Amino acid sequence: MTESQQTGEPGTVDPAHYREVMGHYPTGVAVVTGTTESGEPVGMVVGTFTSVSLDPPLVSFMPKTTSGTFALMRDSGTFCVNVLAHDQLELCRTMAVPRPGKFDDVAWSPSAYGAPALDGAVAHIHCTLDRVVPAGDHLIVLCCVQDMAVTRPATPLLFFQGGYGGFSTRGLAARGDAELIEAVLLADVARTAVERLAREHRCEAAVLVAVNDHELTTAVSAFGGCARPQEQLGQRVPLMPPLGEAYIAWAPEETIGAWLGRASSQEPEVAEKYRRRLKTVRELGYAMSRIQPEGGPQYADLTDAMREYAGGELTPARERAVRAVISSASPFYETCEIVDGETYDLGAIIGPVLGPDGSVVLCLRLGQLPRGADAHQVRRWIASLKEAAARISRSLEARAGDQYAAWQATTGDYLI
Template sequence: MTSPTALTAAPEIDPALYREVLGHYPTGVTVVTALVEDEPIGMVVGTFTAVSLDPPLVAFMPTTGSGTYARLAGATAYCINVLAHDQQDLCRTMATPGDDKFAGVAWHRSDIGAPVLDDAVAQVHCTPEQEIEAGDHYIVLCRVQGLEVARPVTPLLFFQGGYGGFSPAGMAARGDADLIAALRLTDTARHEVERLARRLRCEAAVLVGVGPDELTTAFSAYGGTAEMVEALGQRIPLIPPIGEAYVAGAAPEVVEHWLSKVNPKDPELVEQYRTRLASVERRGAGISFLGGDGPVEYEQLGAALREYGTGELTPAREREFRSLLANTACFFQDRDLVPTEDYRVGGIVVPVRNPEGDISMVLRVTQLPEEATGAQVEAWIATVQQSARAVERQLSAGGRDALRDYRAWYDADFPM
């Protein structure tokens, strides 16, 4: 513990340096609200912090010169509203001095009588307990009276004087410019994708790797009654069982990286995925089946993948997403196709290799006709494989430049 004497004897700290260095530490953004004589008051506060669990205490630190805090200090109940990534405008309104901060702002009164801002991520309902003077700020210690997560989305962050959002480590969305080399490469598959959609009366797409953790839909085409359900540029996680055609037969470190994401970390499940990869590699295609008696509906998986694609998953939501994926292994089980039996196929994925033999993209067909015999499914697989071979021939002829650009971009960003 530092003694008060040591504090006084501390060297002079340049205020600019203090701001500069502490600006390297990011904070969330909250609005502390209260009703004072029935009038809503709000103050933007980045210094909100959890303090104690037992008893439940939180704190925030207003500057002693704040006119807004001078008014808040008279209140008996507060609501600490955690702002969401899309509430920057609200933050600006609340941080601008003036009397009409709440004009046009949607809010309602909490049980303890403080304004709850609509669309904020979470609320901490509390009452002031102690006001401690600390230099040019107060530390306002509050007792928690209630808590809620109203909207579990990613929060607004404040860092070095600017606003931003949160993206989970290793899963950051690629910038548009980064995708150009990937898109150029998949252009070689455009003709075959269109042909596949027409021939199989389905949705056909080409997927390309945009890092060790994701694929993206680079181009898609629609035949028959197939409709667009997945936006171009959709991010597809390389989390088992998703992405098997991209990983089966890839370099050992790619396979191990994919398997390391199996959740829950059940050795039996990992073995099941290994066997599945071996079979996809042997067959040169992966097939997923609709229906089944698994705990997750195929449609639910589609919806979760689309949510993942928005790039706004919080770590908590991502954990839920991974365990949902773990329950979808049932769609990806190996089945020997009996020529005369009927099957409901969810999708077929076939890898496309570059002239060096590495997997560089994946052709995928979905929304295939509802029911088909084993013989028909085998014919579909052969058709997709024919298209994949045609793209490979193009890659070794004209597509070499595109391939070189893509490799150069990928290796610079993701040396493995």
């Protein structure tokens, strides 16, 4: 029996099970707008908008019997169905709450039929009420189409398994990996340093770079001793707690806030825990992951989750599961000061490389380190990592200088 099957009498369906199964059927997202008795604009988000008949042209949507918004607009008998575009998630959130004044910060114009037409929607379908059919805890509202137009041929906003997404074609569209190529070019500056680190410490040394504002990737790696490739170059990992601390610790508050916002728990004490950890990483100048003794969260689960994330095309439900595993790995990532007399089973040591403006440009990682290392050994690794990072920083500065000189040479004629 799969997890989506349920036991029970035939014909009786548990509401949670109904939602779970129906969540596997994606819907578009539309805002049905109308006006109140006094002419105020009102609107509600529906995932139940559907075409019904071509001849005559009929459409329908299904408000809850308890919907206050539908009750307000029902008597006007004229509606506009606004099909939302992929970039209208904020508008969707605004329109999905049961409160008045939702149109205050929304761009719209009155349509010829009276109901508000929202700016930026993919299509407007102007219709009049034909009949309302009671259907359990919902109403089937059948409407006659009076006029309709595609107002912006953009891809739509989709709703699936409780999450929002967009449509992507399986046709000939190439994946836009310009950002990945840029990241690889940047990381190349550190190639020699990384090769030297791997040789000297007989471990894995790698360069991590951001591919965009929420993903890191390994762009260069080198192996010394018995270390062997364990992940593919270019494999993306999500920048979410506890991952990416060495990259995030020096970032502006806005970036830190966005990183914390991706944690699977938004409890204030979780955010505080990660802020404390970022402070430690900033003070010590490195982040680390530690292999846990038996009984803690399993490292293998984490690698599986990362692999699943990197494979892409996660359904919202799988994405939540993968994020939950990553979050549960939080104890692996507690950076600490190195104490004499202790031994360390390290997963990795990661340090930032600062660019000419003081922001983190890339990170260096030492991995596949021998277990049970003493404090002296760990300090040597950290010192080497910091030295290499400082060297790379200096060569980035020199490069920035060269670029400025080149720019001056080409634009010098225009400089006063």
